[in-house]
Amino acid sequence: MNARIKIALDAMGGDHGPSVVIPAAALSLVRHPDTEFLIFGDRKVIEPLLENHSVLARHSRVIHSEAAIAMDAKPSQALRQGRRKSSMWMALEAAKNGEADAVVSAGNTGALMAMSMFCLQTIANIERPAIAGIWPTIASESIVIDIGANVGADAKRLVKNAGMGAALARALFHVERPSVGLLNIGVEEVKGLDDIKLAGEALKKPDLPIHYHGFVEGDDLGKGIVDVVVTEGFTGNIALKAAEGTAKQIAVYLRAAMTRSLLAKIGAFFAQGAFRALKDKMDPRHANGGIFLGLQGIVIKSHGGADAIGFASAIDLGYDMAKSDLVSTIAKDIEHFQAALQQAPQLKDTDVVT
Amino acid sequence: MNARIKIALDAMGGDHGPSVVIPAAALSLVRHPDTEFLIFGDRKVIEPLLENHSVLARHSRVIHSEAAIAMDAKPSQALRQGRRKSSMWMALEAAKNGEADAVVSAGNTGALMAMSMFCLQTIANIERPAIAGIWPTIASESIVIDIGANVGADAKRLVKNAGMGAALARALFHVERPSVGLLNIGVEEVKGLDDIKLAGEALKKPDLPIHYHGFVEGDDLGKGIVDVVVTEGFTGNIALKAAEGTAKQIAVYLRAAMTRSLLAKIGAFFAQGAFRALKDKMDPRHANGGIFLGLQGIVIKSHGGADAIGFASAIDLGYDMAKSDLVSTIAKDIEHFQAALQQAPQLKDTDVVT
Numbered sequence: 016m017n018a019r020i021k022i023a024l025d026a027m028g029g030d031h032g033p034s035v036v037i038p039a040a041a042l043s044l045v046r047h048p049d050t051e052f053l054i055f056g057d058r059k060v061i062e063p064l065l066e067n068h069s070v071l072a073r074h075s076r077v078i079h080s081e082a083a084i085a086m087d088a089k090p091s092q093a094l095r096q097g098r099r100k101s102s103m104w105m106a107l108e109a110a111k112n113g114e115a116d117a118v119v120s121a122g123n124t125g126a127l128m129a130m131s132m133f134c135l136q137t138i139a140n141i142e143r144p145a146i147a148g149i150w151p152t153i154a155s156e157s158i159v160i161d162i163g164a165n166v167g168a169d170a171k172r173l174v175k176n177a178g179m180g181a182a183l184a185r186a187l188f189h190v191e192r193p194s195v196g197l198l199n200i201g202v203e204e205v206k207g208l209d210d211i212k213l214a215g216e217a218l219k220k221p222d223l224p225i226h227y228h229g230f231v232e233g234d235d236l237g238k239g240i241v242d243v244v245v246t247e248g249f250t251g252n253i254a255l256k257a258a259e260g261t262a263k264q265i266a267v268y269l270r271a272a273m274t275r276s277l278l279a280k281i282g283a284f285f286a287q288g289a290f291r292a293l294k295d296k297m298d299p300r301h302a303n304g305g306i307f308l309g310l311q312g313i314v315i316k317s318h319g320g321a322d323a324i325g326f327a328s329a330i331d332l333g334y335d336m337a338k339s340d341l342v343s344t345i346a347k348d349i350e351h352f353q354a355a356l357q358q359a360p361q362l363k364d365t366d367v368v369t
Numbered sequence: 370m371n372a373r374i375k376i377a378l379d380a381m382g383g384d385h386g387p388s389v390v391i392p393a394a395a396l397s398l399v400r401h402p403d404t405e406f407l408i409f410g411d412r413k414v415i416e417p418l419l420e421n422h423s424v425l426a427r428h429s430r431v432i433h434s435e436a437a438i439a440m441d442a443k444p445s446q447a448l449r450q451g452r453r454k455s456s457m458w459m460a461l462e463a464a465k466n467g468e469a470d471a472v473v474s475a476g477n478t479g480a481l482m483a484m485s486m487f488c489l490q491t492i493a494n495i496e497r498p499a500i501a502g503i504w505p506t507i508a509s510e511s512i513v514i515d516i517g518a519n520v521g522a523d524a525k526r527l528v529k530n531a532g533m534g535a536a537l538a539r540a541l542f543h544v545e546r547p548s549v550g551l552l553n554i555g556v557e558e559v560k561g562l563d564d565i566k567l568a569g570e571a572l573k574k575p576d577l578p579i580h581y582h583g584f585v586e587g588d589d590l591g592k593g594i595v596d597v598v599v600t601e602g603f604t605g606n607i608a609l610k611a612a613e614g615t616a617k618q619i620a621v622y623l624r625a626a627m628t629r630s631l632l633a634k635i636g637a638f639f640a641q642g643a644f645r646a647l648k649d650k651m652d653p654r655h656a657n658g659g660i661f662l663g664l665q666g667i668v669i670k671s672h673g674g675a676d677a678i679g680f681a682s683a684i685d686l687g688y689d690m691a692k693s694d695l696v697s698t699i700a701k702d703i704e705h706f707q708a709a710l711q712q713a714p715q716l717k718d719t720d721v722v723t
Binding site for chain 1: 517587591600602603606607610611614627637641642650651
C-alpha cells in the first residue's frame with residue numbers, strides 16, 4: 016500500500032478535546048509522515064490550534080461539526096442527538112465512505128460502540144464487536160480481547176473473540192499461527208465455567224489458523240506466554256485495570272524507597288538514567304488505545320483522560336492497523352472459526368446472546 | 370482471651386508438605402509464643418523435622434494420619450478417599466471438636482472447601498463459604514472477597530460477601546463501620562450487570578453496619594479507597610493474579626534497568642538498602658493466605674507453592690482471626706444483611722443458587 020494513510024480524528028472526544036487531539040496528531044505525523052488527517056470538530060477551536068503546527072496543518076483537512084457527544088451520554092441518547100452532525104458520527108462516516116482508513120476517538124465508549132455498529136456495521140458472523148487491547152509483557156506484547164465491550168460471553172463469542180484476536184496478532188506481530196490462550200482460574204476450580212471449557216474444545220480443532228495453548232491464568236498475562244489472551248469484557252476490563260493500578264502502586268513504593276535515606280538518594284542520582292528508562296517502559300500512555308474488532312472499518316478508542324502522548328499512541332495504532340489491511344483478514348479468518356463452531360455439536364443449540 | 374491459641378496444621382498439603390510446614394510453624398511461633406500446634410500428617414516425616422526445632426516441638430502435638438489429599442484430587446474423590454483418615458480432614462475435625470481455634474492448609478483448594486463445608490458446616494444464612502484475601506494497598510490493606518471460591522454470584526450472594534468481608538475488616542482492621550465497594554467496570558458500561566446494581570441498592574440501606582462507598586474499578590484495588598472490595602470468585606481470582614503478575618513483571622523490568630549501565634549499577638549499589646525494603650514490601654509471601662469465610666470455624670488456605678515464610682504468614686493470619694473471635698462476629702453481622710435482603714423486594718424472587 017503506497018497511498019497515504021488517511022485517519023479520521025474525532026477532535027471533540029475525551030476529557031480535553033482538540034487541545035490534546037491536535038498536538039497528538041502532530042506527534043504521530045512525525046513518526047508516520049505518510050499520514051493524512053481528517054479532523055472533525057468545532058472549526059473555531061481547532062483552527063487556532065493548528066496555527067502552531069504548520070506541518071500538521073498541511074496534512075490535515077478540518078471538517079466542521081456542530082455537535083459533540085457528551086462523555087456521560089447514554090448510547091441511545093448519543094445516537095439520537097449526535098447522528099449525522101456530531102464529530103464522532105462524521106468521523107465514522109468518513110471511514111464508511113472510504114475517505115478514511117481508520118477512526119480514532121477518545122470519546123464516550125458506549126456511544127462510540129453504538130455509532131460504530133450503526134454506521135460501519137459488523138462483519139459477517141459477528142453480532143457485536145469486541146475491544147482488544149495491547150498488553151505489555153516481559154516477552155514483548157500480547158493482545159487481550161475483550162477488555163470491555165461485552166459483559167459476559169458464551170462459548171461461541173469466546174471462540175469468535177479468539178478468531179478476531181488471532182487476526183489482529185497476525186497483522187500486528189506478523190506471526191503465521193498466533194498462540195491463543197483462554198483466561199481462566201486455576202484448573203482445580205474450573206467447575207461452573209462450562210463456556211470456557213466448551214470454547215477450549217472448539218479451539219483445539221487442528222484446521223484453525225492458530226496454535227491453541229489452553230487455559231492461562233491472571234498472572235500469565237504479564238509473562239506474555241501467548242500472543243492472544245481471550246476473555247469476556249467484564250473480566251478483561253477488571254484485569255487490565257487491576258494491572259494498571261498495581262503498576263501505579265509500585266511506582267509510589269519505588270519513589271518512597273528512593274527518597275527514604277541519603278544513601279538511597281545518592282543511588283537514585285546515579286541511576287537516574289535507568290529510572291527514566293524504567294518509567295518510560297512502564298508508561299501506560301504507550302499502550303493507550305482499545306481496538307474495536309469485528310466492524311467493517313477500523314476504530315480505535317483512546318482513554319478519555321489521555322494526554323497528547325497517549326492519544327498519539329492511539330493514532331499510531333490506527334495507522335498500523337490501516338497499513339495491515341486488518342478488516343479483510345479478520346473477515347476471512349472468522350469464516351474458519353465459524354466453520355469450527357459449526358462442527359462443535361455442543362455449541363449448536365445455544366445461540367449468541369446479542 | 371488469655372488461653373493459648375491452638376492451631377491445627379495440615380502438614381501434608383501443598384507442593385512441599387512437612388518440609389515447609391514445620392519450619393513455617395517455628396517461624397510463626399517466634400512471633401506468637403502463645404500458640405500451640407496440632408500437626409496432622411505422616412509421623413515418620415514430621416518427627417525427624419521437629420528435631421531441629423526444639424521450641425516448636427515443645428509447643429506441638431503430632432497426630433499421625435494415614436492419608437494425604439493429592440493436589441489434583443477432585444473434591445468428591447477427596448471426600449470419598451480422605452474422610453476421617455487424611456491430615457486435611459483430621460485438622461478440620463480438631464476445629465469442629467473445639468480442640469483447635471483455626472486450621473491452616475496449603476492443600477488442594479477444592480478439597481479443602483468441600484471438606485470444610487462437610488465437617489465444619491456453614492453458619493446460618495450462608496449457603497457456601499467465600500474466600501477473602503488481604504490486598505496490600507498504597508493506603509495500607511484491603512480485604513477482597515471472593516478471590517476464588519464461587520464462580521459467579523447473584524445480588525444476594527454479593528450482599529452476603531459484603532457482610533462477611535465487613536465482619537472480617539472489623540476484626541482485622543478494628544474499624545467500627547468498614548467502607549465497602551462493589552467491584553465493577555466503568556459506569557458507562559454497566560449495562561448487563563444487574564446483579565451488581567441490585568446488590569448496590571441493598572447495601573445502601575442505612576441500618577447496615579458498613580459505610581457503602583459505591584462501585585470501585587480494578588485500578589482502585591491498589592489505592593485502598595475502601596476496606597472491603599466485593600466481587601465474585603472468578604473476577605476476584607483473575608484480578609488478584611493479574612496484580613501479582615504485574616508486580617513480578619515490574620520486578621523484572623527494575624532488575625534489568627539497574628544492571629543496564631555502569632552508572633545504574635553504581636546507583637543500585639548505593640540504594641541497596643532501599644531496594645531490599647522495596648523487595649520486602651512487594652513480597653507476595655507476606656500476603657499469603659485465603660480466608661474461608663462463612664464456616665463455623667476458621668480455615669486458612671495457603672498458596673500450594675508457598676515456602677516457609679509464606680506458609681508462616683498464613684499461620685499468622687489464622688492466629689489473628691482466632692484471637693478476634695471472628696466466627697461469632699460474622700454470624701451476628703450476617704443477620705443484619707439477611708434482614709436488609711428481606712427488605713429488598715427486587716431480591717426476593719430469585720434465590721441464591723447453591
